[in-house]
Amino acid sequence: MARMKFLCDAERCIECNGCVTACKQENEVPWGVNRRRVVTINDGIVGAEKSISVACMHCSDAPCMAVCPVDCFYKTEDGVVLHDKDLCIGCGYCFYACPFGAPQFPQAGAFGLRGKMDKCTFCAGGPEPDRSEAEFKKYGRNRLSEGKLPACAEMCSTKALLGGDGDVIADIYRNRVVRRGKGSEVWGWGTAYGPGKPGAQPPAQQPSRGKS
């Protein structure tokens, strides 16, 4: 296996924030912390608006790992970048180093304390025993240990967000791009329901058959 990655198809993302909701629900992420968020550019401009779902990209050469002064990060054999909250001191260096703004810091307490860093775990938990309550409280659910993929990717309604082995999801994306063409073909009738018979019209354009 290569490395676990996320891939978001900007042509398909409809900014529904289903991935954000799925992540929050699955991992019981605290208020004020968003492990995943949807970024939209050209918001409101017809035809130019694009959205993309962003979280920790589990970099192969992760800058957060490089700058952490207490070396709290580690990488699993699947290429998932995880961290140990028992070692984290909440300094925020990783936040400055990350090009995606993935590290999050809970702002709890009367004086706006910066808590220990929290980020996407690729639904792979942390150093605590897998599927334990301690692991869930600190890092959220460990879906990889259940033979599942991250909840955000599996929940994505338009399958814009793909998660898994980089080689496999890159193949899925490549085939998709080759098949869908461009312009109005990107997400049209044929893509959704198939080409049908040659020359056939979509049902909406067929003559009415009377009341059913």
Added chain:
Amino acid sequence: MIRVLLLIAVLGLAACAEREQVADFKKGKYQGKPDTPAWDNAPLAYGGKWTQGDRASWENQIKTRQLGQNEDVRISQ
């Protein structure tokens, strides 16, 4: 001359090697942090199946889930 060329070839190819980016799992730890590989867990009573401790079977299970994200194989055939 041949030796020099061989040496250059070996050193040149060495630059093409990919450095291992994932630390080995040693004594239950990744880079000093304790963790358990996902495939060392027993599968749940429901859901995907794999053999506990067998990485290849776990990867097959994960690959099945990954390919399930490709709806193009279910429609538009």
